[in-house]
Amino acid sequence: MSKQEHQQQEPNRALIPSNDLPEVRRIWFENEWYYAVVDFIKIWTESTNAHDYWRKMKARADPELKKVIETRLKSFPMKADDNRRRQTETATRETLLRLVQSVPSKNAEKIRLWLAEVGNQRLEEIEQGQSEIEQLRETYRTKGYDEVWIEARIADLLARNEITTEWQERGAQDIHYPVLTNTLVERTFGFTIKSYKTYKGIAQSANLPDNMTPEELAFNILSKTTAKTYHETRESQGIEALRRDVIDAGDTTRAAREVIEQKTGVPIVSKKNAKDMRRLTSQREKKSLPPQSEKTLFDQ
Structure with a gap:
């Protein structure tokens, strides 16, 4: 049911459920959520120019953080503010938690709690989806396929x-x-x-x-x-x-x-x-x- 190197595009704008945070773009890839890093930078820093902040953060990163950035981020085309698809750097929850350690911010704990909540939410979605697919299989079996x-x-x-x-x-x-x-x-x-x-x-x-x-x-x-x-x-x-x-x-x-x-x-x-x-x-x-x-x- 999945394509090789399956990349399932979810709605790019994912509403954060409970912490009154801005929208965050995300994509489901190889059984994990990948989140737009600049969207989180905007939340963490409350910067008016998250892209510029992220560029400077990468340039000033220590060797350990640079290794994380170079090896663990993935780029995907995501809808930008001008409604065009642009290559956007993304990270998993685990990588975001590593990045957030390098950003002094009063919002860091909010981010950690929300990432945990989204992980549980996705597991529930997967279980529900599998149940629906199995029901569909049974319906077609009953029909004689x-x-x-x-x-x-x-x-x-x-x-x-x-x-x-x-x-x-x-x-x-x-x-x-x-x-x-x-x-x-x-x-x-x-x-x-x-x-x-x-x-x-x-x-x-x-x-x-x-x-x-x-x-x-x-x-x-x-x-x-x-x-x-x-x-x-x-x-x-x-x-x-x-x-x-x-x-x-x-x-x-x-x-x-x-x-x-x-x-x-x-x-x-x-x-x-x-x-x-x-x-x-x-x-x-x-x-x-x-x-x-x-x-x-x-x-x-």
Whole structure:
């Protein structure tokens, strides 16, 4: 369900719950929160120019602190005050606690308490998310899908959540999501969502991904992750820029699909729908049962 070197972009503006502190940008990466260092510098020092303070702090750092700064900070594109994505130095809770020791401030204890609170909060979010995913697995099992398909569908849903979050942060509104999604599908598979449903022989009210094969779902995921990559690397803002990225992502994914189809001789786009896949699951279960004439371990 996770991409290699998975980087899950959370909303950059994370409201601090209880200490009446300003907003802090953060990103979830490799199972940890990374926080924008300059945002914390602003809190610690109450400086009117946190960026300048941070530059001077790095320049004057002792050898031990310099080693921490050089080896333990990571840069990610984050939305700045001008709504553009800019590379921003971030640190984990552990590293921030090390940095805060070097900043004389009456707010230091507030920071320590808040970091502990956020850590507990994230653990609760993870547990809740895992529970929801397991419920979703059980729902699809009840409908008759096999485990391979279920995992592909869950990965597709997670990719969907990531790309819609990305769209929202970059200026798209809810009314734009169907348009962007339809563009991705059409450029990737050669069908609009409406015509794709007709091709598969399902109702227009049906959910298209629920009627995709695992192979189709794989390219559905690839198109979304490629679009997300274009958004980030191009620092795109606004619906027109997002639509351009989506077109390019769909075209890139289509090219990959066509190469695989050419090499294998097997088309990715399929007329199979949910009924076919549930029937296939049933057939697999029957094949796994021993013939009636054979004895099983329980008969001996």
